Amino acid sequence: MNQRSLHSDMGVIVKTTARATIPLIGIFGAYVVSHGHLTPGGGFQGGATIAGAGILFLLAFGLGEMKKKYDHHLYSALEGLGGLVFLGMAMLGLGVAFFYNTLWHNGPFNGEPGTLLSAGYLPIMNLAVGLKVFTGLMSAMVAIAMYRRWKE
């Protein structure tokens, strides 16, 4: 019972519903991340939303299925990459100052405010933070789910 319940999955209704809703949650999270400079939300919120889709996958299909899809090294590398992209965007305008928004003042991302390609490095930073939050929360959840066992 103990070992089985750790690695087993939910019933067929839950699995089918999860198959339908996980893409929707993921797309909504991606929308929140990519429109962080236009509408409420942003990297942290959208990343947490996408991580919710991942956690739904973990709960509905079980740890056994998750282990096949989840690569610890990839997720760690992606989390670091998110942080590095964030720092790199902050350093782009280092000629003037740290966090100088050079992409907005004279770069390619200087469209009309309110359009997707505006606000300088804000969309890229949102994507980086969203990636970081998603991968970080997923590695933490999988680490908790794979915890040794319940009894000593």
Place this chain on the structure above:
Amino acid sequence: MKRTFGALALLFIFGTLLVVANPQHGLKFGLGGEEWEKHRYTDQYYIEHGLEDVGGTNIVTDIVFDYRGYDTIGEATVLFTAIAGAVALLRPWRRDEE
């Protein structure tokens, strides 16, 4: 004895905070008009200049990622450290590995 002292200290701090939060002595809530100009001039600046300075229509994102970017770096670092600590502590012990 110690617990009583701790509870009294908590009660004292709570009472002090209640006094501070009283509009007649300290904090004011629901500012508007002249009080807004006097106490919230930084917010007023962000609202007026955020669009031209940063270019995003979401003022919160403008502040969090541009005006106060260092804060967000720290926040991301806190998240990174928390995840790293959790993953490091939750690894299997050496004698538990099959």
